[in-house]
Amino acid sequence: MKKQGKAGKEVGTYNRLSASMYYSSLYMERDGVFNYLTKGRRLFQQFVVDNYVKIESNKLSYLQQNQKQIRRERADILRGEDAKESGQRVIIPATFVGGPRYIKQRQQDALAFVTHYGSPDFFITFTMNPQWEEIQLAMNQTGSFKTQSYDRPDLVSWIFKLKVDSLMDDLTKKHIFGRVKANLYSIEWQKRGLPHVHILLWKEQRVTADLVEKLISSEIPDEKTEPRLHGIVTKCTIHGPCKGYDESNLCCRQGKNNKGETCGKGFPKTCRKDLLFGNNGYPLYKRRSIGEGGHSFTRNIKGKKVTIDNSWVVPYNPYLCLKYNAHINVECSNSIKCIAYVTKYVNKGCDRILFTKSTDEGAVNEIKNFQEARYVNANEATWKIFKFAIHKSFPAVTTLDLHLEGENEVFYSEDSSAREIDRRTKKDTQLTAFFKLCSESEFTAKLYYHEIPNHFSYDEKFAMWIERKTCTSSLGRIRAVTSKAVELFYLVPHLSKIFELSTVKHILPIEKQSKRWVS
Numbered sequence: 300m301k302k303q304g305k306a307g308k309e310v311g312t313y314n315r316l317s318a319s320m321y322y323s324s325l326y327m328e329r330d331g332v333f334n335y336l337t338k339g340r341r342l343f344q345q346f347v348v349d350n351y352v353k354i355e356s357n358k359l360s361y362l363q364q365n366q367k368q369i370r371r372e373r374a375d376i377l378r379g380e381d382a383k384e385s386g387q388r389v390i391i392p393a394t395f396v397g398g399p400r401y402i403k404q405r406q407q408d409a410l411a412f413v414t415h416y417g418s419p420d421f422f423i424t425f426t427m428n429p430q431w432e433e434i435q436l437a438m439n440q441t442g443s444f445k446t447q448s449y450d451r452p453d454l455v456s457w458i459f460k461l462k463v464d465s466l467m468d469d470l471t472k473k474h475i476f477g478r479v480k481a482n483l484y485s486i487e488w489q490k491r492g493l494p495h496v497h498i499l500l501w502k503e504q505r506v507t508a509d510l511v512e513k514l515i516s517s518e519i520p521d522e523k524t525e526p527r528l529h530g531i532v533t534k535c536t537i538h539g540p541c542k543g544y545d546e547s548n549l550c551c552r553q554g555k556n557n558k559g560e561t562c563g564k565g566f567p568k569t570c571r572k573d574l575l576f577g578n579n580g581y582p583l584y585k586r587r588s589i590g591e592g593g594h595s596f597t598r599n600i601k602g603k604k605v606t607i608d609n610s611w612v613v614p615y616n617p618y619l620c621l622k623y624n625a626h627i628n629v630e631c632s633n634s635i636k637c638i639a640y641v642t643k644y645v646n647k648g649c650d651r652i653l654f655t656k657s658t659d660e661g662a663v664n665e666i667k668n669f670q671e672a673r674y675v676n677a678n679e680a681t682w683k684i685f686k687f688a689i690h691k692s693f694p695a696v697t698t699l700d701l702h703l704e705g706e707n708e709v710f711y712s713e714d715s716s717a718r719e720i721d722r723r724t725k726k727d728t729q730l731t732a733f734f735k736l737c738s739e740s741e742f743t744a745k746l747y748y749h750e751i752p753n754h755f756s757y758d759e760k761f762a763m764w765i766e767r768k769t770c771t772s773s774l775g776r777i778r779a780v781t782s783k784a785v786e787l788f789y790l791v792p793h794l795s796k797i798f799e800l801s802t803v804k805h806i807l808p809i810e811k812q813s814k815r816w817v818s
Contacts, residue, residue: 749775
């Protein structure tokens, strides 16, 4: 297979295709070609899941057979013991997308945004609509094969990816909510397969009450003056009704005592005439009752006509609803709760339907634990086969190493000689290179350790910090340290004052000071 560069020039050839490339080509629709695979309905879903599991199993098999290439241990242990007897035997590195270390890294990266920018200003949830015109048009082109959206996970993934990219362009480049200095999003799949994305935005300017009233609405539009928006809101952005009408909904089972006594989402909301801030970081939006000029409509629920008013409306942005014709929940947030939701719940990892107790002794096999009894749906499988991003954030986050003197971690293999290990242990790390940088410049000596990536980038080859020549920047994040590691734990808050020893000694108790770096 030939690879085309700019202006159609051949820049190289591939002798082999990866499994992802091969299966991606099988799912493509081509003019004049009848693709029988995509007409298989549930068989096609099973085919997609089997292919993804095959691709993932090959990657994990490679990791298991090459554990000696990713083994890591502290330098002081490698000097005193045999390298072949050190380190974890079977691990999944953080570079494996979807693995436990990858998920944990994304959680820590998200918290780095909170450290630098504070709580996010907007929390947006964008859910895929299976009734989109693009999907229905593709369904109608199948001729006598009547398929539904869930029968075409390939189309669902492609179309939703394009919609998410368009939405992020509206938010970050067209600035429909104002200029954004940082953003983060995570993709999640429902049990039945429909994808949705959770987006966090940090604005450059402070969010005011007037801006919130302008951008977010929680009322039913007037059917006469705004008929299209009225149809979208009544179809896509109404919660339930659940409590008192249909308490079999999941939100009721998540309510008080799990007996349906209350709605887990807090509906119906209290109607009010104006906006009020201060409700645990989420404002109480303007929701006029029917007697105060609010609109309503009727819906059949279990054979009964129910009048639905503004108390059941999910907050939305009119422009986004009109453009994307989908459920887009827009919340003005100033709470740590949304951070916990995005960093823990969304990044909780793969769903598991079974666990077993093993009597095997020895090192933990992370690959085996990761593979067993996982739930994977067809839409998630096609998304990962196409290699679409699960998490994205801007700006980038640089993870900073933290260690005591002589205890930096190094990578090694079973074939590494004692001389090679000694050379690697003596090589400067990000932390020791930071100390040297602070001693060479008054400007850098005033910076915190986590502020260095904003102005410098770390060169692994030369083990030194190099000043950035472009306007791009990166957020610094120091690796998490447990309180059990006393010296490291009390060293973290004072890295910026590492040379002001008198200040550090006054802050820390003598018995808890890091005696290796601060003496």
